[in-house]
Amino acid sequence: MADLQDLVDEASLLLEGPVTLEDRRFRLLAFAAHPGATDPVRVETILGKGAGPQVRAWFEGFGIARATGPVPVPGDPERGIGPRLCLPARGRGVVQGYLWVIGEGSRYAPERVAAAMHLADEAGEQLARQVSRRRATERLLHELLDAGPAERSAGARALADDLAVAPGSRAVVAVLGAAPGQRLSAESLRGAGGLPRRAAVGDAEGDVVLLLPLVGGAGADDPLGEARSLVERALGQLEKEDPGRTVVAGVGQVVPLAEAGDSWTQARAALRVVRPEAPAGRSGPAATRVHAWDELGVRRMLGGSHADALAEAARTPAVRALLAADPELVRTARVYLDRAGSVAATAGELDLHRQSVYHRLGRIEQITGLDLADGRHRLELHLGLLVTDPDGGGQPG
Incomplete structure (x- = not known):
C-alpha cells in the first residue's frame, strides 16, 4: 500500500502540477514540489506546516468539507491566494483531508482529475484508519488513568504496546487548559502536530491530557525537562488554532507508566491552581505556561478538593x-x-x-x-x- 507521500507524488506526476495533502484542520501531511509559480499561501502551508484560521475559514466557505468531488477554488490576490483545485480525500463516508492542486481547475484534463480523485480517496481511507487508531489509543489512555490498583499493570502493558514503548517506562502526565468556558480539543494535537508517536493524547472535559513516556532513562538529570519541551510544543499548537487564547499546562510527577494515574491526579490539581482567568482583555501567551506540581510549593493547597x-x-x-x-x-x-x-x-x-x-x-x-x-x-x-x-x-x- 502506497504511503501518503507516494500518493501525493503520483498525483503531482499525473496532473503535472504542484500538489499538497492536508488533513481536515489544514495541517500539512505531504507535498510534491513542481517547477513553476506558486502562491504565498502554499509557501506558508509548507513552511508553517499548516494554514492559519482565517485562510482555513475562507477555503471552507466553498463547501470543501462536505464535497464529494473536485471543487475549483478561485484565486484571491488580496489574500495572496492563487487559483487551485481541491480534491476531497474522503474515507469512511466523510472528508478526512484535502488534496490541493495549484492552478486553474480547467487546465487539468477531466480523465486525469478523475484518476487523481481515486488517489485522494485512497489517502482519505488511510487518514480514516489513522483516526480510528488514535481513538483506540485515547481509550487505552483513559483506561490506564482511571484504573484501580489491580488493573494498573495490565493497563500499562496495553498502552505501552500501542505506543511502542517498554511497559516499565517512566512517564509524566500533563493537562492543558484554557480560561473557564473555553474548551480545547485533543484533535488539535493529533496527526501533524509535531508530537512523537509515543505521546498519547486525549480529551478531558474541555481540557486536553497528554501522557508522555520518557526516553532519557532513570538516571537523567532533569526528567521533567524532556517532557517540558513537548508540552510547550503542544501549547503552541493549541494557541495556533486560536491566537487570542491563553493556554497553560499542569504537569504531574514522573512516575512508572503503571502509576500514571497518580501523575494525572497531580496534573489536574496543578491546572486548577494555575488556570488562566476569564479571557477578557487578555492576549498573547502567559509568561509561564508549564507548571509542575513539584514546583507549586504552598500553592498546592489550592489544587485539592477543599x-x-x-x-x-x-x-x-x-x-x-x-x-x-x-x-x-x-x-x-x-x-x-x-x-x-x-x-x-x-x-x-x-x-x-x-x-x-x-x-x-x-x-x-x-x-x-x-x-x-x-x-x-x-x-x-x-x-x-x-x-x-x-x-x-x-x-x-
Missing part, C-alpha cells in the same frame, strides 16, 4: 484590606515577605531608599492591623498573598 475553603480561610480581613489598598503597598509586602523580612533586599529590588521601605511597611501595618515583627502575623499576610494574589497583581481575590 481549595475554595482554604483560599477563603487565607483571605483574612487583614489580607483583604491590603489587597484593596495601593498596589505598590501590596508589591512591597510581597517582596519584603519573599525576602525573609530584609529591608535592604526589599529596597534593592524595588529601587527604593531604605527609609521609603520603612515608611511603606508602617503603612502596611496601619492598613492591616498586623505587626510585621511578629512571625505569626508575617505568616498570615504572606500565606494570604500567596494564595489570593499568586501573581502579585494586587487585585482583590
Whole structure:
C-alpha cells in the first residue's frame, strides 16, 4: 500500500502540477514540489506546516468539507491566494483531508482529475484508519488513568504496546487548559502536530491530557525537562488554532507508566491552581505556561478538593484590606515577605531608599492591623498573598 507521500507524488506526476495533502484542520501531511509559480499561501502551508484560521475559514466557505468531488477554488490576490483545485480525500463516508492542486481547475484534463480523485480517496481511507487508531489509543489512555490498583499493570502493558514503548517506562502526565468556558480539543494535537508517536493524547472535559513516556532513562538529570519541551510544543499548537487564547499546562510527577494515574491526579490539581482567568482583555501567551506540581510549593493547597475553603480561610480581613489598598503597598509586602523580612533586599529590588521601605511597611501595618515583627502575623499576610494574589497583581481575590 502506497504511503501518503507516494500518493501525493503520483498525483503531482499525473496532473503535472504542484500538489499538497492536508488533513481536515489544514495541517500539512505531504507535498510534491513542481517547477513553476506558486502562491504565498502554499509557501506558508509548507513552511508553517499548516494554514492559519482565517485562510482555513475562507477555503471552507466553498463547501470543501462536505464535497464529494473536485471543487475549483478561485484565486484571491488580496489574500495572496492563487487559483487551485481541491480534491476531497474522503474515507469512511466523510472528508478526512484535502488534496490541493495549484492552478486553474480547467487546465487539468477531466480523465486525469478523475484518476487523481481515486488517489485522494485512497489517502482519505488511510487518514480514516489513522483516526480510528488514535481513538483506540485515547481509550487505552483513559483506561490506564482511571484504573484501580489491580488493573494498573495490565493497563500499562496495553498502552505501552500501542505506543511502542517498554511497559516499565517512566512517564509524566500533563493537562492543558484554557480560561473557564473555553474548551480545547485533543484533535488539535493529533496527526501533524509535531508530537512523537509515543505521546498519547486525549480529551478531558474541555481540557486536553497528554501522557508522555520518557526516553532519557532513570538516571537523567532533569526528567521533567524532556517532557517540558513537548508540552510547550503542544501549547503552541493549541494557541495556533486560536491566537487570542491563553493556554497553560499542569504537569504531574514522573512516575512508572503503571502509576500514571497518580501523575494525572497531580496534573489536574496543578491546572486548577494555575488556570488562566476569564479571557477578557487578555492576549498573547502567559509568561509561564508549564507548571509542575513539584514546583507549586504552598500553592498546592489550592489544587485539592477543599481549595475554595482554604483560599477563603487565607483571605483574612487583614489580607483583604491590603489587597484593596495601593498596589505598590501590596508589591512591597510581597517582596519584603519573599525576602525573609530584609529591608535592604526589599529596597534593592524595588529601587527604593531604605527609609521609603520603612515608611511603606508602617503603612502596611496601619492598613492591616498586623505587626510585621511578629512571625505569626508575617505568616498570615504572606500565606494570604500567596494564595489570593499568586501573581502579585494586587487585585482583590
